[in-house]
Amino acid sequence: MDLSLSDEQKQLQDAAERFVRDKYAFENRRKIAATEKGWLPENWAQMAELGWLGMSFKEEDGGYGGGPIETMIVMEQFGKGLVLEPFLPTVVLGGGMIAAVGSAAQKEALLAPMIEGKKQFAFAWLERQSRYNLADVSLKATKEGSGWSLSGHKGVVYNAASADQIIVLARTAGSAREEKGLTLFVVDGNAKGLSRRDYPTQDSLRASELTFDKVSVGADAVLGTVDGAFPVAEDAVDRAIVALCAEATGCMDAVNAATLEYIKTRKQFGVPIGKFQVLQHRMVDCFTNAQEARSMTLMASLKIEDKDPVVRHKAASGAKVQIGKSGKFCGQSAVQMHGGMGVTDELSVSHYFKRLTMIDLMFGTQQHHLTRYSNLAMAA
Amino acid sequence: MDLAFTAEEQKFADEVRAFVKANLPADVRDKVKNGKHLGRDDYMRWQQALGKKGWLVYTWPKKYGGPGFTPAQRYIFENVCAEEYAPGIIPFGTKMVGPVIYTFGSEEQKQKYLPAIRESTVWWCQGYSEPGSGSDLASLRTKAEKQGDHYIVNGSKTWNTMGHWADWIFCLVRTDSKAKPQEGISFLLIDMKTPGITVKPIIMADGGHEVNEVFFDNVKVPVANLVGKENEGWTCAKFLLANERLGIAAVPQSKRGVEALKDIARAEQDNGKPLIENPGFAEKIADLEIQVTALEFTELRVLSQMAQGGQPGPEVSGLKIRGSEIQQRITELTMEAVGEYAAPYLPGLLWHGSNEEPVGPEYAHLAAPRYFNTRKTTIYGGSNEIQKGIISKMVLGL
Numbered sequence: 181m182d183l184s185l186s187d188e189q190k191q192l193q194d195a196a197e198r199f200v201r202d203k204y205a206f207e208n209r210r211k212i213a214a215t216e217k218g219w220l221p222e223n224w225a226q227m228a229e230l231g232w233l234g235m236s237f238k239e240e241d242g243g244y245g246g247g248p249i250e251t252m253i254v255m256e257q258f259g260k261g262l263v264l265e266p267f268l269p270t271v272v273l274g275g276g277m278i279a280a281v282g283s284a285a286q287k288e289a290l291l292a293p294m295i296e297g298k299k300q301f302a303f304a305w306l307e308r309q310s311r312y313n314l315a316d317v318s319l320k321a322t323k324e325g326s327g328w329s330l331s332g333h334k335g336v337v338y339n340a341a342s343a344d345q346i347i348v349l350a351r352t353a354g355s356a357r358e359e360k361g362l363t364l365f366v367v368d369g370n371a372k373g374l375s376r377r378d379y380p381t382q383d384s385l386r387a388s389e390l391t392f393d394k395v396s397v398g399a400d401a402v403l404g405t406v407d408g409a410f411p412v413a414e415d416a417v418d419r420a421i422v423a424l425c426a427e428a429t430g431c432m433d434a435v436n437a438a439t440l441e442y443i444k445t446r447k448q449f450g451v452p453i454g455k456f457q458v459l460q461h462r463m464v465d466c467f468t469n470a471q472e473a474r475s476m477t478l479m480a481s482l483k484i485e486d487k488d489p490v491v492r493h494k495a496a497s498g499a500k501v502q503i504g505k506s507g508k509f510c511g512q513s514a515v516q517m518h519g520g521m522g523v524t525d526e527l528s529v530s531h532y533f534k535r536l537t538m539i540d541l542m543f544g545t546q547q548h549h550l551t552r553y554s555n556l557a558m559a560a
Numbered sequence: 561m562d563l564a565f566t567a568e569e570q571k572f573a574d575e576v577r578a579f580v581k582a583n584l585p586a587d588v589r590d591k592v593k594n595g596k597h598l599g600r601d602d603y604m605r606w607q608q609a610l611g612k613k614g615w616l617v618y619t620w621p622k623k624y625g626g627p628g629f630t631p632a633q634r635y636i637f638e639n640v641c642a643e644e645y646a647p648g649i650i651p652f653g654t655k656m657v658g659p660v661i662y663t664f665g666s667e668e669q670k671q672k673y674l675p676a677i678r679e680s681t682v683w684w685c686q687g688y689s690e691p692g693s694g695s696d697l698a699s700l701r702t703k704a705e706k707q708g709d710h711y712i713v714n715g716s717k718t719w720n721t722m723g724h725w726a727d728w729i730f731c732l733v734r735t736d737s738k739a740k741p742q743e744g745i746s747f748l749l750i751d752m753k754t755p756g757i758t759v760k761p762i763i764m765a766d767g768g769h770e771v772n773e774v775f776f777d778n779v780k781v782p783v784a785n786l787v788g789k790e791n792e793g794w795t796c797a798k799f800l801l802a803n804e805r806l807g808i809a810a811v812p813q814s815k816r817g818v819e820a821l822k823d824i825a826r827a828e829q830d831n832g833k834p835l836i837e838n839p840g841f842a843e844k845i846a847d848l849e850i851q852v853t854a855l856e857f858t859e860l861r862v863l864s865q866m867a868q869g870g871q872p873g874p875e876v877s878g879l880k881i882r883g884s885e886i887q888q889r890i891t892e893l894t895m896e897a898v899g900e901y902a903a904p905y906l907p908g909l910l911w912h913g914s915n916e917e918p919v920g921p922e923y924a925h926l927a928a929p930r931y932f933n934t935r936k937t938t939i940y941g942g943s944n945e946i947q948k949g950i951i952s953k954m955v956l957g958l
């Protein structure tokens with residue numbers, strides 16, 4: 181056993197740290213968030229150039245042979261800077277699913293250009309009623325000649341407006357909430373019959389509501405097997421969860437550091453407020469929480485490619501529970517210890533708090549994953 | 561001891577309900593019901609209706625134009641108003657400066673200021689905190705120097721809630737910089753239209769504008785606007801803070817919040833069933849409801865002590881702590897109920913009254929901003945850490 185980073189991984193960490201330092205000073209981030217796309221093409225190009233878009237894929241798929249640890253390393257730094265480029269929907273989710281079950285033709289047409297920074301993706305799974313049940317899908321795909329016709333609605337699809345292709349989880353058979361009968365389709369972002377309502381999110385990302393009105397796709401748009409998408413989507417979401425956990429770890433480190441600095445310098449009653457024991461202990465709990473979050477993220481990153489699906493699912497859910505708990509504690513504590521300043525838009529603290537809050541809500545809250553974990557653990 | 565209302569109290573409850581139904585403007589009710597933000601005029605219309613009835617200053621004694629409610633009537637009034645979706649009464653005039661003026665003010669001041677507070681024709685705001693003086697309020701530095709029959713005020717206040725809507729501000733100012741911090745402070749009433757006052761917005765984490773910085777640059781304030789004696793403003797300040805903390809518990813609003821949360825949990829789907837049927841989530845709501853009940857009965861006990869005569873004591877700090885935490889918990893669970901649909905941020909709909917369609921149900925886009933915003937309740941009115949300090953010192957003798 182060895183839990184230390186290799187020299188290459190250390191270099192990757194340094195490079196990601198440098199990227200965040202150079203591009204994501206807080207006021208800079210505010211400017212990036214206000215641009216039309218909400219992220220910067222030049223940053224995306226740089227990520228491609230640095231090899232980050234391909235690092236976690238196998239060499240035979242055009243990648244550089246890394247894996248979840250590499251993803252963890254960059255995501256953690258992205259969390260520190262609250263990076264806005266759509267790495268998660270494009271690389272982790274979209275790229276991940278194409279690499280997992282895509283045909284050779286799909287890998288060539290989609291994955292290779294994605295690695296070069298020339299294509300972005302979004303993953304449309306959520307519907308109004310689905311909450312965190314990936315199988316609660318009612319968007320229908322029906323056979324139409326040799327291809328398919330998609331009709332229905334998808335919600336809160338991150339990066340849909342920038343995506344060249346949207347990967348859509350659709351029902352091709354079975355009844356509501358049945359795991360069998362789901363199929364993934366690759367749909368062009370500008371397909372006929374697909375309409376979007378775009379909006380910013382609480383944490384300055386971009387998402388959309390999508391309406392599919394008889395969107396026609398060919399047989400080659402099917403990603404993986406017809407009716408067999410559930411486990412593919414589940415694994416993709418688990419990988420995304422682990423990546424999010426790494427991002428959250430970065431957020432917690434940054435917000436803890438900012439709070440520590442604040443309580444050392446803010447004076448009331450003639451002393452730095454960090455002299456008050458209630459704040460000292462709360463700060464200690466913040467650091468302990470961040471340590472636990474880091475540990476669970478590492479555990480999950482190491483287990484997320486295990487052969488046993490139960491091990492993978494438990495790893496993702498366990499980490500998500502920890503991140504939900506720790507993220508809430510660190511975020512709320514940071515705001516509280518900043519006093520009035522904590523609830524303003526002006527300081528970065530509230531922005532880390534918002535991101536940590538949204539991470540808890542994404543792909544299942546603490547409560548959802550506690551239930552999932554307990555079902556998996558007690559069954560085994 | 562009897563928990564049930566007497567026939568007379570029941571009659572009073574019916575009277576309040578009928579009044580609210582007849583006088584609360586429908587659009588204001590609708591906004592409160594749907595958790596939307598209210599404008600100055602929304603508050604004013606409702607408060608003026610209450611003012612006409614003589615109920616706006618429902619905590620005041622008869623002597624100063626209040627209705628002289630018993631604790632039971634007060635409880636009924638607050639609860640019925642909340643149940644009928646009336647907006648919360650803005651406390652700056654009615655619960656803060658008004659009682660200070662009738663307790664410490666001169667006869668002329670009572671004549672001049674109290675009617676406008678009772679009728680809600682003047683909007684007051686609170687000028688206590690400064691950038692360097694939050695928890696340590698007594699360290700405040702905004703200076704007032706006497707020149708003839710005026711004070712010349714210089715300095716800045718911050719976190720001024722709704723100061724951009726205010727006609728008047730009550731301020732703590734330093735009139736003696738050599739005395740001990742608490743002994744050189746005075747309580748001044750200042751017309752916001754006085755030359756030299758600048759109000760600058762502070763944008764909150766939810767994107768909204770509710771607080772401000774207020775700058776004073778050689779602002780001339782008549783000496784007649786001093787309440788109580790010069791350098792004895794700290795007495796007024798403390799008296800006011802105790803009143804402020806009582807209001808902060810917001811029990812009726814929290815009861816309404818729990819009901820609204822249940823409605824959302826009934827409307828939201830979870831595995832094809834209403835979310836409220838999810839045992840884990842239902843238990844969280846149950847736990848919250850128990851917390852609200854404990855708070856409600858604590859407040860009832862405090863009210864009943866006050867009915868025996870006497871001001872709210874340090875036990876009021878406990879109400880503020882729990883009340884604020886419960887308000888936060890309600891917003892937290894509401895956001896959790898909404899799930900991923902809490903993510904869309906729709907500033908037009910949220911802040912500018914645009915008529916764009918919400919994303920998902922109307923309540924969804926309000927959930928996260930409300931959660932972010934409500935973090936303030938454990939910070940303002942004396943942070944919860946400060947409240948705990950007060951209880952440990954005053955109640956437990958530590």
Ligand SMILES: Cc1cc2nc3c(=O)[nH]c(=O)nc-3n(C[C@H](O)[C@H](O)[C@H](O)COP(=O)(O)OP(=O)(O)OC[C@H]3O[C@@H](n4cnc5c(N)ncnc54)[C@H](O)[C@@H]3O)c2cc1C
Pocket residue numbers: none
């Ligand atoms: C089961 C057991 C086994 C032990 N074994 C050994 C042993 O083998 N050898 C040995 O030498 N000792 C041993 N101890 C003693 C142990 O180290 C002491 O109990 C411990 O250091 C606390 O001291 P105390 O009991 O005097 O409590 P106190 O020091 O009086 O503390 C009482 C409470 O006050 C709190 N407190 C004290 N100071 C502060 C502060 N500055 N800030 C905040 N809170 C504070 C403490 O956290 C505690 O909650 C043992 C104790 C126990 C219970």
Ligand SMILES: Cc1cc2nc3c(=O)[nH]c(=O)nc-3n(C[C@H](O)[C@H](O)[C@H](O)COP(=O)(O)OP(=O)(O)OC[C@H]3O[C@@H](n4cnc5c(N)ncnc54)[C@H](O)[C@@H]3O)c2cc1C
Pocket residue numbers: 446448449453456458459516517518519520521523685686687688689691693694695696718719720721722771936939940941942943944945946949
């Ligand atoms: C939304 C909002 C509205 C407000 N409205 C008004 C208003 O209308 N008028 C007005 O005058 N003020 C208003 N305030 C100001 C409010 O009263 C102060 O924010 C509050 O007193 C805390 O002061 P601070 O923000 O300077 O924080 P600080 O005093 O700097 O506190 C920072 C942290 O240190 C902790 N701390 C400080 N001292 C101690 C101690 N001795 N022991 C332990 N912990 C300590 C605090 O609890 C807090 O967690 C408002 C504030 C907010 C957020």
